[in-house]
Amino acid sequence: xxxxxxxxxxxxxxxxxxxxxxxxxxxxxxxxxxxxxxxxxxxxxxxxxxxxxxxxxxxxxxxxxxxxxxxxxxxxxxxxxxxxxxxxxxxxxxxxxxxxxxxxxxxxxxxxxxxxxxxxxxxxxxxxxxxxxxxxxxxxxxxxxxxxxxxxxxxxxxxxxxxxxxxxxxxxxxxxxxxxxxxxxxxxxxxxxxxxxxxxxxxxxxxxxxxxxxxxxxxxxxxxxxxxxxxxxxxxxxxxxxxxxxxxxxxxxxxxxxxxxxxxxxxxxxxxxxxxxxxxxxxxxxxxxxxxxxxxxxxxxxxxxxxxxxxxxxxxxxxxxxxxxxxxxxxxxxxxxxxxxxxxxxxxxxxxxxxxxxxxxxxxxxxxxxxxxxxxxxxxxxxxxxxxxxxxxxxxxxxxxxxxxxxxxxxxxxxxxxxxxxxxxxxxxxxxxxxxxxxxxxxxxxxxxxxxxxxxxxxxxxxxxxxxxxxxxxxxxxxxxxxxxxxxxxxxxxxxxxxxxxxxxxxxxxxxxxxxxxxxxxxxxxxxxxxx
Ligand SMILES: Cc1cc2nc3c(=O)[nH]c(=O)nc-3n(C[C@H](O)[C@H](O)[C@H](O)COP(=O)(O)OP(=O)(O)OC[C@H]3O[C@@H](n4cnc5c(N)ncnc54)[C@H](O)[C@@H]3O)c2cc1C
Ligand code: SF4
Numbered sequence: 001x002x003x004x005x006x007x008x009x010x011x012x013x014x015x016x017x018x019x020x021x022x023x024x025x026x027x028x029x030x031x032x033x034x035x036x037x038x039x040x041x042x043x044x045x046x047x048x049x050x051x052x053x054x055x056x057x058x059x060x061x062x063x064x065x066x067x068x069x070x071x072x073x074x075x076x077x078x079x080x081x082x083x084x085x086x087x088x089x090x091x092x093x094x095x096x097x098x099x100x101x102x103x104x105x106x107x108x109x110x111x112x113x114x115x116x117x118x119x120x121x122x123x124x125x126x127x128x129x130x131x132x133x134x135x136x137x138x139x140x141x142x143x144x145x146x147x148x149x150x151x152x153x154x155x156x157x158x159x160x161x162x163x164x165x166x167x168x169x170x171x172x173x174x175x176x177x178x179x180x181x182x183x184x185x186x187x188x189x190x191x192x193x194x195x196x197x198x199x200x201x202x203x204x205x206x207x208x209x210x211x212x213x214x215x216x217x218x219x220x221x222x223x224x225x226x227x228x229x230x231x232x233x234x235x236x237x238x239x240x241x242x243x244x245x246x247x248x249x250x251x252x253x254x255x256x257x258x259x260x261x262x263x264x265x266x267x268x269x270x271x272x273x274x275x276x277x278x279x280x281x282x283x284x285x286x287x288x289x290x291x292x293x294x295x296x297x298x299x300x301x302x303x304x305x306x307x308x309x310x311x312x313x314x315x316x317x318x319x320x321x322x323x324x325x326x327x328x329x330x331x332x333x334x335x336x337x338x339x340x341x342x343x344x345x346x347x348x349x350x351x352x353x354x355x356x357x358x359x360x361x362x363x364x365x366x367x368x369x370x371x372x373x374x375x376x377x378x379x380x381x382x383x384x385x386x387x388x389x390x391x392x393x394x395x396x397x398x399x400x401x402x403x404x405x406x407x408x409x410x411x412x413x414x415x416x417x418x419x420x421x422x423x424x425x426x427x428x429x430x431x432x433x434x435x436x437x438x439x440x441x442x443x444x445x446x447x448x449x450x451x452x453x454x455x456x457x458x459x460x461x462x463x464x465x466x467x468x469x470x471x472x473x474x475x476x477x478x479x480x481x482x483x484x485x486x487x488x489x490x491x492x493x494x495x496x497x498x499x500x501x502x503x504x505x506x507x508x509x510x511x512x513x514x515x516x517x518x519x520x521x522x523x524x525x526x527x528x529x530x531x532x
Contacts, residue, residue: 001261005031008250008264010236010279012036013091014509015496015516016270017219018134022520024226026527032228033252033262035235036070036088039216044206051205052358059205061095062460063087070233072412072419074274076462079423081305083274084463089230090216091272092463093509097203098185098212099327099350100140101506102131102514105150106336110502114337116344117397120501121473121482122518124150130514130521135183138213138513139191142183148332156188159197162320164388165328168351171447177333182350183510185213186325194218199324202356234260237416238283239267239292239492246531247292247492253414266523266530268493270516273303273465276498277404278419280469293469293486293494298479300405302398302467304503307425309433309456311440312389313449314369314382321385322356334392334439335505343431345395347505349440352389360384367453382451390443391458392436394429395505398467425457433457464508469498483526484519490531495519 007023009016012034020032045051045059056065061084063071070087086095105124110117132153141156158181161169165181172179186203187196197211210217224230233255240261242248249263269276277300281291291299331349338346355363360383364370370379396402402423410418425433437454444452472478475487480499486492495516497508504511523530 002263004249004263004265005029006264007031007266007268008033008262009268009270010250011091011270011272011275011496012089012215012220012230013270013272013496014093014215014219015512016091016268017215017223018513018516019268019270019495019520020228021137021219021223022517023523024223024228026524030228031262031264032230033234033236033250034089034230034232037232038089039094039206041206041208041210044208046200046202046205047208051202052356055202055205061086061204061463069413072416073410075407075410075418075420079421079462080425080459081307081423081457081462082460083421083465084460085272085465089220089232090214093185093212093214094206094216095204096463096509097326099507100138100183100185100510101330101348102149103504103506103511104148104332104335107502107504110345114344117502118472118477121471127511127514127518130517131510133517134510134513138185138218139187139194140183140185140213141188143181146180148178148180148335156191159184159186159188159325159328161328162324162353163317164319164353165351167315167317167319167388167447168329168390168443171443172331174446175442177331179329179331182327182330184325184327187211187213197325202322203325235412235414235416236279237414239279240283241285241287241292241489245287245489247489257414266491266493268495270495273468273497274404274419274421276494276496277468278406278417281406282417293479293488293492295488296476296479298470298477300403300468301400302470303402303404303421303423303465304396304398304467304500305423305462306396306464306503307394307429307433307457308461309392309394309436309440309454310389310458311437311444311452311454312387313444313452314386315388315447315449316386318385319388320353322354324353326352328353334436341435343428343435345397345505347392347394347432347436349390349392349436352391354385354387357384360387369451369453388447388449390440392433392440393505393507394432394436396429396503397426398470398502399426404468464497464503466497466500466503466508469494470501471499472501483522484515493519493523
């Protein structure tokens with residue numbers, strides 16, 4: 001049996017990294033078990049010519065396509081939105097776009113403000129110092145003064161807007177709608193020994209330059225220097241409990257396929273909004289027949305995925321093309337509830353640059369804009385480097401019927417049940433998607449675009465995994481308390497997007513990491529009565 005550790009963190013993504021880094025100063029013995037490996041940037045697709053092909057195979061964002069040994073299958077047949085992730089040290093940040101908005105203050109109070117879902121037990125103010133700290137560690141670029149947010153410090157200058165950004169900025173000014181250069185986890189200057197962005201290529205297949213703020217580069221090296229151990233190739237199958245109902249540690253499969261027990265005083269789960277409920281449900285025992293930390297019955301319920309709509313068109317001017325960070329601006333114009341729109345809550349827009357040649361061709365073909373035949377080459381030239389668009393990120397309200405459960409048949413390479421997703425887009429979210437397409441079309445028209453087309457929901461964009469073990473003060477209505485500790489198991493914490501009460505209408509990683517740092521802070525300040 002392995003030696004007991006003080007803190008066992010399961011999952012080495014951005015949430016696991018942030019909590020490990022913060023707790024390292026306590027000098028407790030900390031171990032992170034991660035099923036994947038350290039990313040090897042020499043092998044990232046952006047180092048070769050075939051990067052778009054590899055985005056459809058070994059570097060797909062979809063684990064069911066990628067099928068690496070670190071991946072586990074996800075049965076998402078019963079969902080119009082397919083799940084995207086990355087399993088390895090750094091987690092999803094290895095493939096993410098680095099768009100780095102915070103939730104807005106209203107997101108924490110949706111029941112009080114709009115009479116929907118539940119209020120969070122914490123506020124924007126509670127998380128503010130942790131957002132700021134996380135920005136400094138990740139190296140966030142952006143422009144101070146966005147009127148949509150409370151004032152905040154910016155660390156690095158914003159990613160250049162480029163021709164695409166300027167075009168959309170002018171279009172938004174014509175309409176009188178809010179826009180601002182995005183906060184991005186992309187270094188615009190050398191920072192803490194890391195090199196700046198050189199517009200290498202598509203950030204969504206790994207940044208070989210190391211300019212993207214990923215958890216394996218921004219957090220883990222310092223945590224490891226502070227003596228945190230990261231044990232890779234180790235897939236946790238279940239968390240075990242003692243007679244008194246406290247967690248005793250976890251079983252995992254090592255690289256050789258041996259099942260090993262790792263004892264621990266405290267267990268932190270950081271496997272994301274799907275991996276975490278999967279693990280808790282698979283940890284069912286005689287004492288906890290419905291899974292661990294599940295007396296509320298809410299583990300795996302209220303899955304929120306942020307349905308996306310995409311609206312794009314073609315312009316005469318040659319734009320920036322596909323090489324460079326994909327996102328340059330955001331808009332919060334339709335973020336807050338306006339009952340006249342026919343739905344509660346709202347969405348943000350993310351404006352995006354062009355796509356690579358293969359993606360341009362595939363999307364153009366399916367939209368009927370680049371047909372085969374005589375005009376094929378001309379149609380391609382009109383689209384490639386001259387297409388631009390925006391996506392809407394719609395707030396998905398929690399629904400008990402949107403779930404992660406254990407698949408009765410499908411298993412991963414170690415025989416652990418795969419997660420099964422059951423997910424429907426609600427009427428409220430559908431109206432939001434439709435609204436965002438209509439307004440997005442107006443924006444493209446104001447930008448002078450033609451051949452405007454849209455897709456909704458984006459079918460392969462299930463990359464924000466939220467809400468499946470939510471936080472709250474009432475043990476009957478939540479899984480963890482207001483500082484991330486399980487109501488049922490007093491030495492079990494959750495530090496990832498599962499704890500979100502509502503999803504907001506923006507990308508979640510800055511909030512996930514802020515929560516993770518906040519949970520670490522709570523553990524440190526409450527250490528004397530942590531289990532009371
Ligand atoms: C293509 C793509 C683009 C994205 N773009 C953005 C963006 O622009 N902005 C943004 O904010 N977010 C974006 N995201 C989402 C972002 O990546 C996630 O919000 C973030 O990574 C979640 O962090 P996490 O630590 O909670 O989970 P993850 O990053 O998923 O990390 C969880 C880790 O746990 C490990 N793990 C899971 N189960 C086990 C187990 N049983 N045993 C051992 N290890 C386990 C996994 O291998 C993984 O490394 C994007 C995601 C993708 C895939
Ligand atoms: S565009 Fe910049 S951040 Fe993105 S992969 Fe290239 S160098 Fe890295």
